[in-house]
Amino acid sequence: MSKKASSERSSANAVRFAELRRWLRVNTSTPGRRWQIALAVVVVAAAVAGLASWVWRPDPPRQREYVDAKACLLTDEKGILSEPARTVWSAMKDASVQTLVRVQYLQVAGAQTAENAEPYLNTLTVARCGMIVAAGPAQIDAVVRNAEKHLDIQFVTVNGGGPAANVRALDAAAPGKLREELRQRLADLADTAS
Template identity: 35%
Template sequence: MFARLFEGVRRWYWLAGGGLILIVIAAFVLWPGGEEEPRSRQYRDVSACLLTDSAGINSAEAKPVWAGMQDASLKTLGQVRFLSIAGPQDVTNGRTFVNTLVLGKCAVIVAAGKLPVETVSAVARESPNQKFVIVVSSGSTPEPGVGNVSVVSASGDDATRTAVSSAVADSLS
């Protein structure tokens, strides 16, 4: 009878000891280590702005351009942001959005897509101190530009991304 009682106690010790070991292992695995907290990036007070149509940065034309701008941001610690043309998708309405970016002190304004490129081309002469980059499809030829407009030919996503990154990095440096 006593032997049976001691077997139950012994079994309880084994269960309690096993549970305690699992708690200790879990504490070591889950306890926050001495890792440093990730530091926030300290951006410079300069920005590049992307003008898109109503599709925003999800359009086929804007995706590689936005990726290139983000690459340039990592290189230069300049900020990047975008503004989509809302409302009527025409140059008259688009002018308001370009002027918003000009007044927002963007170091360079990048245009991706047919409407943003047409709008920037129309506004560039009126803002001679503003730098612009237009991204045109490889088959199209932009009209002879103004000195403050650079042209990047979109010739595949990777090439466009690299070219935009380079142009934006130069403007933010």
């Protein structure tokens, strides 16, 4: 770029700046005009601040804040895909939303015997599950054999059970009653954790 073009551009900018200063001097010297300009500046600043605070506001939390309690489901090798585990898991998830008790499940792999299910049951007891629901014959047998060793844990068996004081047997043939009973058990668990 040549010196001539550069000097023309700077002189054009100087002229524009001089016109702006002249306009501001004329308009600000008019009585009441300074207040109008000050008010306009304040309104624009408030609008910019409001827009900035709206744009950069923090998002509301999206996760649930659970109570310090956990209910666990022990299933057979099919997990939550077969009955009665599917119905029980659905009821536990719904109750978890209402009570804010965390829920999880663990499926027993391998032979479906009480002996094979016991290590899985012990995993849930060590994982601090306040309530363990057993769905499946081998899982129920493992609970019946071990419930008296863990009196601080509530056990629920679906379609079977035993005589221990901390074991409650539920029938999957009445899904409405099963859902309500599990919701109540999780609510009690949440109350004891609070």
